[in-house]
Amino acid sequence: MSHPTEDELVDLAVGDGTVSPSVSASVSAHVDGCDTCAATVAELRHTAALVAAAPPSVTWQAPTDAVWGRITDHLSTEELDADGLDADGLDADELDADEPTSDDLPPAAPARREPATPHTDDELERRRAGRHERDRGGRGRRLSVGWGAGLAAASLAIGLLAGRAIWQPDTPVQPVAQVALSTLDTKQDEGKAAVVRSADGLDLTVATSKPLDAGDGYLEVWLLNSDGKRMVSVGVLAPGDKASFPISQTLIDEGYVIVDISREKFDGSPAHSGDSLLRGKLPA
């Protein structure tokens, strides 16, 4: 006998007893001797039992706004900067947007390196044209492609950091607040943190005067609440000395104003290790 139809298996598995006895008997006889159909019947019964046990409604709980920023940040620092995202869907301009290169230096500064060596005259021409367009038109086009809003904000801030414009008085984007980061024991000033307004909200930018030692773990940036009881992780500080993380105004308003960089181990624990390297409190 050929396999029963899926409909017939549903009727057998969870039918309401109204299928004709002769049909039911022949389907049932087949299923007894067929592992595949028996498995399907078991799956259907399991699913029906889950439906029966499903709560009538669920209070859905969305993650906080910071999570998407952490995702794009993670992907941009690890995959765009390190070895580039897969070639599909990305062209050279988009890669430039996420990589702090000469393009992001102020126009007056000499270009230190080309993003890549052009292979043909055509390509060289295209790159030049692209750069001119960018110099005139700003970042709008680049930000409309590539990663979503979170990454767009992040790459803007990374670009600013790379150009060191953020610490200069004539910077077009004024930090909302900034603070020196110092070591907890000797109070040595070894970095800076700033909250800057980006196109999509707020970014926390962090820069250290020299790369921090992550030991055999990694570095994580936190915002501690001034009540001393609560904290949120804003992201992982990739090797290097600068990074930017999208944050929300709500966090600042709620008192998460102490920037903290900790050394974390790869131990699977999402909690703060207690090993803080640098810290500073943003002015109100």
Added chain:
Amino acid sequence: MHVHDDPDVEAADLAVRLRAGDQEALAEMYRRWSTLVHTIALRSLGTREDAEDVTQQVFVAAWRGRHTVQPDLGSPAAWLVGITKHRVADVRTERYRSHRNMQAVASEVATSPVTVDDSNWAERLLLVHELERMGDPRATVLRMAFVEDRTHEDIAQTLDLPLGTVKSHVRRGLIALRDRMKEVERVSSH
């Protein structure tokens, strides 16, 4: 006219775009399903911190593993939930290990495993999500058939629908949900 009656058509298109490396597809998937992923993680693990961490890991893993999504299975929601289930299990294993280590240090006695909450949050919440998305009358028919255990005839009379329509909703609906559950199982058991 290019109007999709079936939201799955559009959702399957997201899977195609993700596979092709379209970053906007990941952003759209996050908009649609991050709440589902986060709620599953929160119910399974109990803390917001862990839940957000898992949510982050799920979408990073979705991007890196985008070649494993199967557009022919329709909506990638079940695929994301499978990844979520896997990550939740990882966090639980990690908790169990650290718990065991702590106990071992404290008492040097081999300990009984900590209670594992195996209440199938991934499957249960995906089901509720799918029922909500499925809309009426199919969702109502399924609930009446399986929650209230009513006969198809009874449901047909109550909802004023032809009996054949009720039977069709029960069959199509249950098979669709079964496919989602299988997808969760396939992805989470890797």
